[in-house]
Amino acid sequence: MDSDIRIDTKTVHQKPVDYPVHPISTPIFSSSTFVLEDADHGARLSSLQPAEGKSKYLYSRWGNPTTDVAADMINQLESGHRTFVAATGMAAISTSLFSLLKSGDHLVAATNIYGGTYEVVTKVLPQYGIEVTLVDGTKPEEFERAIRPTTRVIYAETPANPTMSISDLATIAELGRLNGIVTMVDSTFASPYNQNPIQFGFNMVLHSATKYLGGHSDIISGSITVDGEELEKKVFQTLKLFGGTMSPFDAFLLIRGIKTLAVRMERHNQNALAIAQFLESHPKVSRVYYPGLESHPQHELVKRQMRGFGGMIAFEVEGGMNAAKKLIENVKIITLAVSLGGVESLIEHAASMTHTMVPKEERERAGITDGLIRLSVGIESAEDLIQDLKQVLATI
Numbered sequence: 001m002d003s004d005i006r007i008d009t010k011t012v013h014q015k016p017v018d019y020p021v022h023p024i025s026t027p028i029f030s031s032s033t034f035v036l037e038d039a040d041h042g043a044r045l046s047s048l049q050p051a052e053g054k055s056k057y058l059y060s061r062w063g064n065p066t067t068d069v070a071a072d073m074i075n076q077l078e079s080g081h082r083t084f085v086a087a088t089g090m091a092a093i094s095t096s097l098f099s100l101l102k103s104g105d106h107l108v109a110a111t112n113i114y115g116g117t118y119e120v121v122t123k124v125l126p127q128y129g130i131e132v133t134l135v136d137g138t139k140p141e142e143f144e145r146a147i148r149p150t151t152r153v154i155y156a157e158t159p160a161n162p163t164m165s166i167s168d169l170a171t172i173a174e175l176g177r178l179n180g181i182v183t184m185v186d187s188t189f190a191s192p193y194n195q196n197p198i199q200f201g202f203n204m205v206l207h208s209a210t211k212y213l214g215g216h217s218d219i220i221s222g223s224i225t226v227d228g229e230e231l232e233k234k235v236f237q238t239l240k241l242f243g244g245t246m247s248p249f250d251a252f253l254l255i256r257g258i259k260t261l262a263v264r265m266e267r268h269n270q271n272a273l274a275i276a277q278f279l280e281s282h283p284k285v286s287r288v289y290y291p292g293l294e295s296h297p298q299h300e301l302v303k304r305q306m307r308g309f310g311g312m313i314a315f316e317v318e319g320g321m322n323a324a325k326k327l328i329e330n331v332k333i334i335t336l337a338v339s340l341g342g343v344e345s346l347i348e349h350a351a352s353m354t355h356t357m358v359p360k361e362e363r364e365r366a367g368i369t370d371g372l373i374r375l376s377v378g379i380e381s382a383e384d385l386i387q388d389l390k391q392v393l394a395t396i
């Protein structure tokens, strides 16, 4: 820099960064904007035209090299056409819904969904003139009956939070295809290791990447995978305008997390099956919901659409709410906290925590009783986790 340039100019300008190096780990490109080579370069990117031989980045709300690497990794795992990453799972869900629904349109959604999603579909969407019909996510015939000429989206979550109920991916996808309706599924509980809904014909797959994809309980993030160009355009438009874009710092942690997804999921699957079997055989446990148990009412369907059964278990103990509270407060290795999908085991009470916004009547119908406990099984030793549950169950 010229020596006659003043200090206040010198402090803000650095030598432009050139990247002849090839780091094995993706750097955090924490830059809101990107240098344009000339006016035409800026004009082309701003009007969504390719700029041959020049950088494709204009502004980080539209796209960023670090967040793009995370998105591409998830896209590979889901075998999608394109994946977008979002600031949170809820940003992914609301961006997806708002990119396809307008006033006068109709949405058919499963009742068995995460509490926050339930609030969006029952409270927020109707404020914008979008009509919603809720159906039992385990019954494809209810989705079919609810379809109207104005239905634009079918929304499901499988396995569903917290009762592990399953939606039939192939049948619901076919319903959407025959009626020209976009099918969208929240696949967070399965993770791409255990389930790939696009293979069954679903059009959009959503994740709270806060959970298994991130895997370490250190970020809030989301993803949207689409199966074709038309949906890609719609989602990109809404994401960049609503602005629920992921931060490059979070993308760095997400990339780091995804690298160990397979080994983590293998252990989550093994541990959860062992714990579900232990709980099922315990006299103080009245009910266990785990897709990998033969007693799961949809176990045959589960085997058709999931490669593994995941790390999430819900169960009821004898003694209802009081016994459930005692259990979640007295475990020693397992931690009392909401959220899921991290390496550490977490336990919570769904009716008063994650699903408190769902009306009691609706909760009861979905199986979310006051005595229901949800356990996110981590990657610790299964024997230690079983021992932990055993010692508390003996006291209730």
Ligand code: LCS
Residues within 6 Å of the ligand: 088, 089, 090, 091, 114, 116, 117, 157, 161, 186, 188, 189, 207, 208, 209, 210, 220, 221, 222, 338, 339, 340, 354
């Ligand atoms: N989808 C599912 C299935 C979820 O479980 C959650 C969050 C979300 C979407 C929203 O994702 P976020 O914006 O939080 O990344 N589930 C939570 C839970 O069960 N306990 O705390 C949060």
